[in-house]
Amino acid sequence: MLTQSLSPSVPSVIGKKISPLPHPVPDQFGAVTGHAGLVATEFSYRKDEEIYGEDEPAEYVYQVISGAVRSYKLLSDGRRQIGAFHLPGDVFGLESGTIHRLAAEAIIDTTVRLVKRRSLEQAAGIDVQVARKLWAMTAGDLRHAEDHMLLLGRKTAMERVATFLLEMDRRLAVTGMMALPMCRRDIGDYLGLTLETVSRALSQLHAQGVLGFSGARQIVLRNRQCLRNMDA
Amino acid sequence: MLTQSLSPSVPSVIGKKISPLPHPVPDQFGAVTGHAGLVATEFSYRKDEEIYGEDEPAEYVYQVISGAVRSYKLLSDGRRQIGAFHLPGDVFGLESGTIHRLAAEAIIDTTVRLVKRRSLEQAAGIDVQVARKLWAMTAGDLRHAEDHMLLLGRKTAMERVATFLLEMDRRLAVTGMMALPMCRRDIGDYLGLTLETVSRALSQLHAQGVLGFSGARQIVLRNRQCLRNMDA
DNA sequence: CGTCCATTTGAGGTGGATCAACCCTAGTGG
């Protein structure tokens, strides 16, 4: 594999142009980088490539332009908990301290925009609006984590899958259809379940007519209210 | 009960003096309120009294002076997930938005110091150091939530209890002994377990000599390394 | 057309939940 990058954390493709986001996504990042003339760069990562590791210095803050990213923690024996999926428009890797608390990997081929954390911090020291925005973004991550603790600690397998489907539907459905970038194992590691349990729950919802498949990762929700009811 | 407060969210005792914290606790709150001459007030709540409810407007930010507080979310059928315990010195109820995402209750009789959220936000708009501190406090909560997601999604019952004991030992042990303010049900709802499972795990650790009891809530750790190993 | 994974499905095992006594201790009142 001579063409591979030498280090897993060095992006395999390096670009310098700034692309617009594909969709009218609420652009939290642009709202911040637009100020203070921050330098944003584009990088690309191939499927399963590491973007940064757990406890690595947090040098950059990232925004997904295209593709998808998983943030996760590992136990020593390999058990994995995915804390969040990051989809186009999402900012990830933002830390108030100097260390990344979770690792991040590209789920599929992914392009990100990135800026130096230090330059954001500097901008925050000058412009209170930037400081406010950084706080709000971390608070948004906290809100998601709090909701997810309830799911992981207290919901049944079917409730977890229903919650997941509604979340993905909200975040990436176009024309009523969603194209999941992640495999069943990723979904399981996000929901605190095994991949088999996820598959069984999806099959059951399919049998009940609550959702339709066109390929295992192309899902259309046919009865959102039913999912909302089971999500409790 | 004529002497009870009329509303559960109105503190039952109202004080106005500012007491120092009992211990040399790193005082995040003072570091912020010290600036800008913010007005801090003291309130007290009795055991099991609600401090604020889920989705209530976030009017105040709190710091525990004495006692203990649980923050939690409920499902419609009463299942509860406690997201955090707040002990003397801890700040809680800090929101970047206008709404409390979790409810809060006093675990035992508790006294808190509080300031208006709006006045903190105002101070943050003037003093970047205050803004930085608020962001750092929210980031600290996020870090805890991320660790707790790993526990809830992927750890075994024994690993959860070991993690809990080490956390409480770190946060409230004096002279090698810790006095837990919360009951077994609270611990279970924090760890995503039943109270029976928590009790069994503690009994097993007791039988193994890893910990000693003097009363169900007075615990001394006799082998922290053993707990660290099982915490994985 | 064949290979390689991802996914589905089946069969059986198990960790923690549930249901049910029982016990301890602190608080109360005699």
Place this chain on the structure above:
DNA sequence: CCACTAGGGTTGATCCACCTCAAATGGACG
């Protein structure tokens, strides 16, 4: 000072939702 009570905690027996292990199926891609 002690009997009584109530709530929290412990322990036992059983259950079941989800995990584990295994095999079949399917879809993407050379």
